[in-house]
């Protein structure tokens with residue numbers, strides 16, 4: 001199911017050029033992104049850091065086609081996203097990207113199994129294949145025994161692992177995580193980081209927003225956002241340039 | 253498959269979190285459905301009953317009474333009696349093209365003897381066509397008078413059901429013999445009981461009907477008391493005018509003299525009743541529909557609440573790749589399910605009410621029942637209301653911005 005587009009000129013999965021995002025709340029206009037250029041190659045692991053309110057979540061939503069930019073061009077595997085219809089964007093969210101959120105965003109009334117099953121339902125996967133896939137994924141994140149528990153019966157770390165399983169359901173090639181360890185204790189957070197590391201080694205493109213210096217350092221590349229602009233893009237994998245003072249800012 | 257099962261599962265979940273509100277909403281639909289279907293069931297029953305009562309007199313017939321002239325004509329003064337006999341009837345039969353059937357009626361009160369009993373009964377001498385024209389349906393085992401009876405002046409009688417009861421009790425009256433005006437008569441048929449809410453000379457159930465030829469021979473009466481004619485329901489005016497013209501020519505009275513030949517056009521009653529019942533049913537339908545619309549507004553309200561409460565869920569689903577169309581369908585399906593359940597319950601209640609409706613009121617309001625048209629009309633009205641009630645909340649959900657929706661947690 002991993003879709004790769006061979007026609008892209010330089011192999012970039014994500015190619016953003018002068019991306020702007022303005023939130024028009026009627027009275028005031030908030031300029032969340034003010035011209036972001038970003039290129040991510042297939043299989044990269046990128047940590048996105050920056051202070052609260054700098055535009056990290058906005059950027060991630062645009063990358064995942066959960067929202068559309070006000071200006072600039074965004075190509076996903078070479079395809080211009082601006083020209084796509086609502087239903088096509090839904091299909092991209094279903095197949096190309098998996099989201100992991102800080103607050104898990106699981107549906108509380110249904111079981112882990114049913115939560116993980118949802119993207120497969122939207123993707124029109126047959127009942128038999130859905131069952132197979134959900135069981136495989138929950139085993140993969142170590143929750144095979146908790147399949148029929150509801151989120152309220154799980155710990156934070158377990159909930160986030162269900163969320164990761166759900167994000168992987170349609171086997172997307174891009175995983176987007178917005179402060180995935182923000183609500184977890186350090187031990188559970190470490191488990192999630194471990195899981196991400198494995199997924200990356202398995203060939204996925206990973207973008208992780210984090211305040212956690214340790215997790216940020218795991219990524220070979222760090223992109224720092226401030227006031228809606230990319231202020232630093234450390235691609236050489238050296239963490240020396242990253243001052244802990246930035247990474248360790250309080251969580252919003 | 254999931255498109256039908258998922259909404260069902262979802263609905264179950266919503267019902268649990270919204271018990272009271274869902275209950276009241278469904279109650280609104282139930283109540284509205286009962287109102288619509290019950291009013292229509294009763295309206296239809298009344299219409300049926302009125303038609304049936306009127307048909308007791310006959311199937312859209314015109315009744316004509318030869319009477320006194322009210323206008324001078326060709327030197328003849330007014331107040332002259334017009335006497336019509338069987339020869340005139342023959343003339344009308346030959347000449348009138350608008351008339352489908354015609355029957356004379358001779359009427360008198362005659363003495364009847366059965367065993368030791370003697371009583372006066374209303375006797376009518378009629379043509380064989382009379383039976384069909386006046387809805388004189390015989391009970392099993394009997395028949396109405398026929399052309400041979402008329403031709404051979406047979407002494408046979410068709411007896412009203414109540415008169416038969418009085419005369420013969422519970423035994424089989426067919427073939428029984430009694431004396432009328434001194435001559436023996438044989439019973440050939442008994443009237444099947446019918447509703448009759450209008451008449452011109454007593455109810456049919458109390459009458460004794462014999463052939464017109466026999467009547468004339470028996471009593472010596474030459475001129476008929478009245479005659480009835482049937483024509484195309486839409487053309488009774490023309491038929492009446494034609495008959496009046498033929499008789500006016502023969503008996504030399506002014507064809508415009510309305511009183512020389514008195515007319516009772518029973519089709520006018522049918523037409524009036526049709527429009528009256530249409531208006532009445534329309535009124536009942538509108539009253540019921542308004543109740544149902546109020547129920548629909550309730551459903552729309554609860555769906556708005558449901559959408560609002562499930563906004564984060566909608567956002568999450570969109571993030572996972574749910575299409576707007578799917579979200580729309582999900583909420584629409586839920587609304588339709590609530591409406592369908594409420595509607596089915598409502599129809600069941602109406603069917604139940606009709607089933608246990610006490611007997612004894614049939615004569616006035618007929619037998620209420622949920623007929624296919626009533627059920628179909630109610631169901632389509634429900635479907636429409638469900639669609640409209642569900643559409644706007646569902647569209648609101650489908651148009652949610654996923655990023656904003658997810659933040660509503």
Ligand SMILES: Nc1ncnc2c1ncn2[C@@H]1O[C@H](COP(=O)(O)OP(=O)(O)O)[C@@H](O)[C@H]1O
Nearest residue numbers: 023025030032051052053054055056057058059
């Ligand atoms: N839906 C929205 N409407 C209006 N303003 C928004 C909305 N989402 C984010 N913002 C604003 O945009 C800016 C960037 O927000 P966000 O991308 O969430 O930052 P971060 O994730 O880095 O904390 C902030 O000033 C925030 O208040």
Ligand SMILES: [Mg+2]
Nearest residue numbers: 056057058178
């Ligand atoms: Mg954020």
